Amino acid sequence: MNKSTIQLILEAIEKGEMRAGDALIKLKDLPFTDIGHTKIDNHRSLRSGHPEVIYGEHKTARQVVDIFQAMLTKQSNILVTRVSEQLAVMITEICPSVIHNPIAHTLFYEHDRLPETTSSIVIVTAGTADLPVAEEARVTARALGNKVTLIADVGVAGIHRLFACLDVIRDARVVIVIAGMEGALASVIAGLVEIPVIAVPTSVGYGASFGGLSALLAMLTSCANGVTVVNIDNGFGAAFAASQINHLELEKKS
Amino acid sequence: MNKSTIQLILEAIEKGEMRAGDALIKLKDLPFTDIGHTKIDNHRSLRSGHPEVIYGEHKTARQVVDIFQAMLTKQSNILVTRVSEQLAVMITEICPSVIHNPIAHTLFYEHDRLPETTSSIVIVTAGTADLPVAEEARVTARALGNKVTLIADVGVAGIHRLFACLDVIRDARVVIVIAGMEGALASVIAGLVEIPVIAVPTSVGYGASFGGLSALLAMLTSCANGVTVVNIDNGFGAAFAASQINHLELEKKS
Amino acid sequence: MNKSTIQLILEAIEKGEMRAGDALIKLKDLPFTDIGHTKIDNHRSLRSGHPEVIYGEHKTARQVVDIFQAMLTKQSNILVTRVSEQLAVMITEICPSVIHNPIAHTLFYEHDRLPETTSSIVIVTAGTADLPVAEEARVTARALGNKVTLIADVGVAGIHRLFACLDVIRDARVVIVIAGMEGALASVIAGLVEIPVIAVPTSVGYGASFGGLSALLAMLTSCANGVTVVNIDNGFGAAFAASQINHLELEKKS
Amino acid sequence: MNKSTIQLILEAIEKGEMRAGDALIKLKDLPFTDIGHTKIDNHRSLRSGHPEVIYGEHKTARQVVDIFQAMLTKQSNILVTRVSEQLAVMITEICPSVIHNPIAHTLFYEHDRLPETTSSIVIVTAGTADLPVAEEARVTARALGNKVTLIADVGVAGIHRLFACLDVIRDARVVIVIAGMEGALASVIAGLVEIPVIAVPTSVGYGASFGGLSALLAMLTSCANGVTVVNIDNGFGAAFAASQINHLELEKKS
């Protein structure tokens, strides 16, 4: 099965095979697994290979392990983000084939390999210090089946480094621009390309950066067209949205 | 005695048995116990079973222990919130029958069991990570004599999980909605039920959550009617207000 | 019909007369009137006398008039809040029996008189300048069928004025406390009564009031128990929540 | 000519027909028209029908008129946003065939009609008051050659209104969600669809809305995946990004 349950239901309505009201009943009956502290939402991941995702922060290690184990039984791919060292150890013990990326702070369990897109997502960072966010984005985009290229450290202070990579960027279907401090790189790239730009402000900086606020506000008020923004340090969210865009064509074709 | 001293005084005024001025004198003479660093306000807890409450944060462990011991001599129920591990150990040594809830960060000493209300408070969380706040609310509401149901992890990203619990929520007399990040769950529930909704923003989130500010502002500006809001992470306060509402009918009847 | 459609549907589920899934279909089929720029949600106001509400700000006068006229055809009571002088004139021309309260900035069209509750809501303001918000709350609470008392100008700078009104406040089922500047009145009243306190910060003040932020933060961080808070200047919202609480007993009785 | 100059140049590099360095020289020599106070960037609009865009705010009416007239000579389509009443009059005198949308505050001069996409952009608003932003988005998306549908007033306070439109939304290639106050609609829709969601916070609201800050933070911290965000009230920017996404397939096909 290559489509999500929800999509199949809605297509059934469209074709007149089902009434919209019945669809809502089905929505209510969509599978989720209640393990007490968490209600695992299964219906999105039923497509083979599409990963379940666990946001690892703000939960106890015990809770994450419970969720992970419940998911393992479904034979899905599983991506865990914002993983502490301790949690990585605990889950690796349970499931030795999980891949731990200590810079991205992710764990990835790949039960089935998802086919890779032909078009690609390019991830660009302004500095070396933005790499943890970029790695989170890269791991996520890969786990969602995208071809990904990562270009690090081409911030505007030495803009010739960006020019040297411009051909690679324009060849992508969507670009993720990751920058802290004044976040100017998003505007500069959006002025040079005509593909969608998803900007990720990072908390890299100090003083008037106010934990990423400076980059966030700068990206939101970009004078260049076509920039949309996600939360500070949200590499996962940028990759998820980029993957939706990158998959649009393929799905339409099917 | 089932009523608070202050209530009896004020009723006496109402019945013409006492002049308002005399009531104020009595207010001034209301019992409190001065233990140097703290003036314990006893008059609210004189009703059998109604707990004394100690807010455990920002005080030294020594001070909390002093207050706890002074209260023990009054044979009240005692609820301590925001309890550190160290404090939990210190008080359990003094009073082994105290119940420690490590997720809620509470201690509860139940000298007399309070009768439980027939109507209930439902506590709903958007995510697993909101559970510490929800548990603080649950323990508090129970300690104040309420029937309580806790529903975890029904945030709007998978709204069908909420629909599956809607019957339980609408059966309550008041609902506490606990959510971090964008706090949208409060608006959605308030649009679906006609009972009072007390919203608790949590500090769950990162970046533009700014320690719970995003959820707080969202809940305050809810487009749905009937939402009132308490401080970020204030599970105790939400439960206290909910308990006041849940007890209104019973007290009127007596 | 005295109950809302949604309530009847949900009760049918409870009694086993309808499946929850069918209820969701009906939710989807709930009546709303689409007039292009607005989708008027009729299902809440079908109970005789319960007013339709139009929030008058940020809409063009033309849009509000359209909505008002569409509602008039349903023979509901209609409450319009945040009404400009110009809008008041336009609607009064269409519907001369509408009542304009220029301090509350409200219009009220009362097609059927709602029965008044026996228990009351008390509205208290810290200063004279808080009266527009208090009047919005009073008009709303009255339109929702509540007995209401308004006590103005008893702020903490002259606390004896509050003591002189304490008996009236404690006799209510719920109290709305409206204050700008430092908003201390909410904490003081919540420390003296045992009924729910709904606090409304106002934008009255200057400088470090920052448009009501000082009162808002103060009310959210109140050291007194039982305080819940609504948005700055939201007299309507406070009255709506208070009315829900004030009607709880009556509905349970039925 | 159907492609932008910049695209042609870069494709030439890709094909080995031009060295990257030569491309940069050409970038430098890209056409712009210097009219003193403004350097009009022509190279993006050389494709027939693609509009020139003038941001009308913060410029004097005189400056906007100068820019408009300079663009007229190029026989491009011209879109002016954030247009005051006075400016609309001035430009209509110069160019009577310009179309003024007083709700969107836009002017549009269509020299050549751009072919419309087969896939569509859906624009959804939470309330009536969000319509000016939605209209700006609609006019922009249309001017950029997109098929557009606008659904107004389906905010979460009456969520059944949203369910009634869900089929239309899921049929689009990308959805723009426009909401003020607590901005919850973006999260709810993103939880129900699998297409990219571009969220536009609006300044609709008061008090703790802080000019759109509440909706902005809520949208940035959305618990639903796939949401990206633009500046407060930036209907233009959302439509521009949506158009880029909506055109991806078509361009790849060519």
Place this chain on the structure above:
Amino acid sequence: MNKSTIQLILEAIEKGEMRAGDALIKLKDLPFTDIGHTKIDNHRSLRSGHPEVIYGEHKTARQVVDIFQAMLTKQSNILVTRVSEQLAVMITEICPSVIHNPIAHTLFYEHDRLPETTSSIVIVTAGTADLPVAEEARVTARALGNKVTLIADVGVAGIHRLFACLDVIRDARVVIVIAGMEGALASVIAGLVEIPVIAVPTSVGYGASFGGLSALLAMLTSCANGVTVVNIDNGFGAAFAASQINHLELEKKS
């Protein structure tokens, strides 16, 4: 010598014994001891008993010790505030007669006992958790030669505790009110007394307290007259200003 050098100089001008210009030369030549990282300003402490003050935070322990030792040679009284445990140990080794107050985080070396004022400063706290700030104020006021009374834990949630202490407060010459959270106590006391009220917001609280901001804004916007405010947690500053006021009469008499 009982007067400061600067005062003597300025009195000389007043009496015509010195030209203002000459005073400025002397100002420039006022004694300070340069120990490299610090220029110790001696001229204020030349009066017997008036303490030198070292702000202990943000300096290295080594720097504080250097300054302390340089001051010891002048035989002044010395007050060190914001002292870490480590620093307390280091200085006690050098100067065993120093008095360490671990709640106030102060060290005091009293070379000469300052005569105590007949009129007194009263320090009042809203809660037990405000005691560290209150103790810093008490130690400072004592070190500056004032009679001081400290009343703890009389916050507005149990206002009868305040009434029981009102006589003591009104007997003082100046009152320092210390409160976190909503900081309402300052307004309530200022409404009940006619002496100057110096308000100290504390960082006690959580969530919307924003590190003391809620109390700070509340105190600045107090509706009661006669309240002035110092920085969050600035017990030292409040005591210093209170001491200036408390000494006014005595100095005029001399």
Place this chain on the structure above:
Amino acid sequence: MNKSTIQLILEAIEKGEMRAGDALIKLKDLPFTDIGHTKIDNHRSLRSGHPEVIYGEHKTARQVVDIFQAMLTKQSNILVTRVSEQLAVMITEICPSVIHNPIAHTLFYEHDRLPETTSSIVIVTAGTADLPVAEEARVTARALGNKVTLIADVGVAGIHRLFACLDVIRDARVVIVIAGMEGALASVIAGLVEIPVIAVPTSVGYGASFGGLSALLAMLTSCANGVTVVNIDNGFGAAFAASQINHLELEKKS
């Protein structure tokens, strides 16, 4: 009668002539005049000459006139602050002997002249633009019976202007320092004098002044001892607190 009722009551307690409890009854029975929208607090102004004060902003002109007229019947002095031009005209018509200060935005009706203090308050401004706040302070201090001197435009950018006035400042009993922008003058003066400094930040400035926030924060974090702060633009409040300090000695003597 030269003392306030509240003071007499409290002195009676002190002398053992009255029990504290009886005092509280009397507090409750303190005179206030209820004119519907306002409860005029008379007990402070019973001393001959001490003015009633009306804060004129945020009230309707009609309300202020009502309050003014009610006060006139008591033969008190009356000070109205934050007076609009329109209000000034309305009240002058009612009471032609009222004095309007259009820079201070005050009205003053002097029924009895208050005796002037021998010691003085000095008011210092950093710039010409701070004069409205300074005039409000001057008029208030005068109305409260103080000798006052006003020194304008001695900001730190030309510090020699300050030195030329230093003798006058140091001769005062208390100094009010009024400054916008960076508010540095308060720190500089507090470093040069040994009398209490009350700092008033003003909203003079633009950009990063954020309506007076820059000066407010600067004054709160002053490195000089003895500075206390009032709200932005609160000339009245500074003068009230300064007058309390300036009268301390006189009252003690009586």
Place this chain on the structure above:
Amino acid sequence: MNKSTIQLILEAIEKGEMRAGDALIKLKDLPFTDIGHTKIDNHRSLRSGHPEVIYGEHKTARQVVDIFQAMLTKQSNILVTRVSEQLAVMITEICPSVIHNPIAHTLFYEHDRLPETTSSIVIVTAGTADLPVAEEARVTARALGNKVTLIADVGVAGIHRLFACLDVIRDARVVIVIAGMEGALASVIAGLVEIPVIAVPTSVGYGASFGGLSALLAMLTSCANGVTVVNIDNGFGAAFAASQINHLELEKKS
């Protein structure tokens, strides 16, 4: 006389011709003209041609006229900034030879022409809407005797426009970069040149620009070296600092 009084005094100290103390006396005796509401600081403008400067905002038109007239008598050049239309008319009537720049909101009276520097200041703006700030900077820099070039509308959204002007910028001694919104232009230019960059954030923008805050924070956190920042919209301040830098060499040579 070509040097300021203060400079001559200080040089005399350096040469041993005067004691530092005497210099301070002289500082105190530096000329200023007291016209009541303002103390005009003359000593900086005694050099022929160096203008007196009046900041025109927040003062009454009457006050500005008074100051202007007092300065006219000194035969100085006079620059007035932040001039309203009404003020421009009033001063032009008094002094018809004054030059009014309605975009810069300046008035300039040039009694003596200052010699122009050989090296130049370049002023660059990101957009047309930044021109009022740029013009204020240009007029100021000219009035201070600098050669100035203004390049408008080269923001990063069309970066090839910047490259076309790069030669002019690098030829200057100092560059002022003026940008609103995300303020990225400052970082990009600082990465391309090796001269000092003074960045001026402007209030151009909306929504998350928060009145220039986004550009301000971005410029302060620039990843490019050599950027210093002035207040939002402070064209005058940037020009003043740039002029100091531009004159350094010349003065050293003399």
Place this chain on the structure above:
Amino acid sequence: MNKSTIQLILEAIEKGEMRAGDALIKLKDLPFTDIGHTKIDNHRSLRSGHPEVIYGEHKTARQVVDIFQAMLTKQSNILVTRVSEQLAVMITEICPSVIHNPIAHTLFYEHDRLPETTSSIVIVTAGTADLPVAEEARVTARALGNKVTLIADVGVAGIHRLFACLDVIRDARVVIVIAGMEGALASVIAGLVEIPVIAVPTSVGYGASFGGLSALLAMLTSCANGVTVVNIDNGFGAAFAASQINHLELEKKS
């Protein structure tokens, strides 16, 4: 070679020896070393002695070591800022001749000694606690070849300490003023000297300092002319800008 590559290229254009377009190609071909996580920008440091700079924060120690080693092979001087103790040890092991300044948190490897300027930069701090920022500035300015003088602890609370150093300050070509808390020192110094003032706000302070925000806003809104500001605690940036100014004359002469 004494000039940067970029400068030589641009001068070639100026002299007509190269076309601007060719310069841009060369810009693109400027040397940088790609070591995976970082693209080291070499072209600025090719001048003998000019240091490479590594910002040490937010990178892993491993990444910094990699960059350092790659730079060592170029035989440049290398300055590392924001160095942790652990990193200092790691790099010292690799390169024992590196100089570690533990107060400045810098490492400096001096391969070639840069000639020192004849004119000097003076660095002034308000307090002892500002020394880490001042030391970072001093080390940076020295590494860039400047004569530097550091004056510590002359804050405005004891302004006579400043007067005693005024001669040294005025003798410099540019002054860096470093202050936390209210940051008043920048305004006071800028009012006394006529050289450029670069102000560095520091995070020294507590409460309303908000991590340096108070000093930052104060410096940005300085009433004194000629002040420009860098980020909070950015001693490096201030020194870099100061060095640019200090070298202007020398380079012009060559």
